[in-house]
Amino acid sequence: MAKHWADFQYEIYLQGMTGSVPRLPTDLTRLEELTEQRLGQGPVGYVAGSAGSGSTAAANRAALDRRRIVPRMLRDVEQRDLSVEVLGRSLPAPLALAPVGVLSIMHPEAEPAAARAAAAQGVPYILSSASSTPMEEVAGAMGDGERWFQLYWAKDREVTASFLARAKAAGFTALFVTLDTPLLGWRPRDLDRAYLPFLHCVGTANYFSDPAFRAGLAKPVQEDPQAAVRHFVGMFADPAKTWPDLAFLRENWDGPIVLKGVLHPDDARRAAEAGVDGVVVSNHGGRQVAGSVAAADALPRVVEAAGDRLTVLFDSGIRTGDDIFKALALGARAVLVGRPYAYGLGLDGQAGVEHVIRCLLAEFDLTLALSGHSRPTTPSADDLTEEAR
Numbered sequence: 001m002a003k004h005w006a007d008f009q010y011e012i013y014l015q016g017m018t019g020s021v022p023r024l025p026t027d028l029t030r031l032e033e034l035t036e037q038r039l040g041q042g043p044v045g046y047v048a049g050s051a052g053s054g055s056t057a058a059a060n061r062a063a064l065d066r067r068r069i070v071p072r073m074l075r076d077v078e079q080r081d082l083s084v085e086v087l088g089r090s091l092p093a094p095l096a097l098a099p100v101g102v103l104s105i106m107h108p109e110a111e112p113a114a115a116r117a118a119a120a121q122g123v124p125y126i127l128s129s130a131s132s133t134p135m136e137e138v139a140g141a142m143g144d145g146e147r148w149f150q151l152y153w154a155k156d157r158e159v160t161a162s163f164l165a166r167a168k169a170a171g172f173t174a175l176f177v178t179l180d181t182p183l184l185g186w187r188p189r190d191l192d193r194a195y196l197p198f199l200h201c202v203g204t205a206n207y208f209s210d211p212a213f214r215a216g217l218a219k220p221v222q223e224d225p226q227a228a229v230r231h232f233v234g235m236f237a238d239p240a241k242t243w244p245d246l247a248f249l250r251e252n253w254d255g256p257i258v259l260k261g262v263l264h265p266d267d268a269r270r271a272a273e274a275g276v277d278g279v280v281v282s283n284h285g286g287r288q289v290a291g292s293v294a295a296a297d298a299l300p301r302v303v304e305a306a307g308d309r310l311t312v313l314f315d316s317g318i319r320t321g322d323d324i325f326k327a328l329a330l331g332a333r334a335v336l337v338g339r340p341y342a343y344g345l346g347l348d349g350q351a352g353v354e355h356v357i358r359c360l361l362a363e364f365d366l367t368l369a370l371s372g373h374s375r376p377t378t379p380s381a382d383d384l385t386e387e388a389r
């Protein structure tokens with residue numbers, strides 16, 4: 001019998017009988033404010049922040065909120081199974097942790113703690129190439145947990161090749177190539193404080209530990225950290241890249257490749273033609289293009305263009321179990337979540353991230369059941385209604 005994620009609800013009530021309550025709120029939308037009280041405006045401004053005046057981040061929420069579930073009754077939802085197949089793997093639920101860089105600004109245990117939480121709950125962890133911890137250390141913390149690697153496709157071929165070789169050797173199976181960040185978006189919250197997180201982890205970070213990256217520096221990182229950060233900002237991504245360049249990645253990576261940050265159906269078609277395995281419909285949580293289409297509004301057309309050629313994943317704005325339901329009903333196979341787990345980490349390390357995963361999936365399991373479904377693959381557009389804008 002499949003695990004019922006909703007059992008977390010009983011567990012909480014039962015613990016209540018011995019006088020204990022959860023350490024963190026079960027409404028995850030409250031985590032940002034709590035994290036800001038704990039860690040201050042610099043780090044939380046960076047995590048919470050988005051491009052421009054925040055219009056895309058707001059649109060992401062509005063597009064999910066505008067869609068309403070129309071629950072169905074009397075459909076035998078007693079036995080449920082949340083597992084889904086994604087990129088040839090069976091996942092226990094349609095959820096993975098999105099790549100989030102420089103997590104040391106949230107918690108000293110940073111990415112390894114988040115990765116351990118994901119592994120403990122059986123959820124895949126997508127490690128950011130801009131991790132504050134070398135990828136081998138994160139992989140080592142995960143046991144046999146499913147690990148996927150996010151690539152910022154650097155200007156320097158040697159650095160990209162080095163990252164791919166290291167990721168393969170460290171047991172990362174799928175490659176997520178982020179396309180929406182050839183340049184960093186205009187982020188007023190960080191600009192007004194001149195807050196760039198990389199100096200905070202220059203001694204430890206994945207990039208700064210890379211031999212090919214270090215070979216490009218005039219002085220060792222420790223001697224001139226500012227120069228190392230400048231070098232990083234100038235080369236971690238490459239605005240000159242075009243679709244034919246993908247051939248290099250296809251040649252240098254044997255496993256599944258997923259393009260992260262696809263919003264236009266024609267780009268989904270190009271992705272399929274380029275022979276990749278999937279796309280993440282995402283606007284980077286609203287952090288890149290202000291005024292852009294909400295991710296949930298872009299999703300149905302991408303799903304249609306992808307047909308059965310691509311696995312379509314979704315992120316940007318997922319905060320609750322019903323958001324997951326809506327994304328699946330709009331055609332996503334599974335979703336990624338970013339900021340909520342970064343706050344969970346900031347508030348309570350590994351346990352905080354596990355709390356976020358368990359709340360999201362318990363609420364999703366209940367939403368699924370209460371809406372008349374037993375499997376995450378059956379919700380469809382027919383389960384949703386759309387309110388007027």
Ligand SMILES: Cc1cc2nc3c(=O)[nH]c(=O)nc-3n(C[C@H](O)[C@H](O)[C@H](O)COP(=O)(O)O)c2cc1C
Nearest residue numbers: 047098099100101128178284285316317337338339
């Ligand atoms: C602090 C922060 C750092 C991020 N770093 C990366 C990154 O290194 N690579 C990447 O592909 N996406 C990165 N993202 C984007 C996330 O992977 C994801 O697309 C986004 O957070 C999803 O939206 P959500 O936060 O609303 O769930 C980052 C997001 C945040 C909030």
Ligand SMILES: O=C(O)C(=O)c1ccccc1
Nearest residue numbers: 100101102130181284287
């Ligand atoms: O802040 C981000 O959204 C992001 O993607 C990023 C980019 C470079 C380094 C670290 C994170």
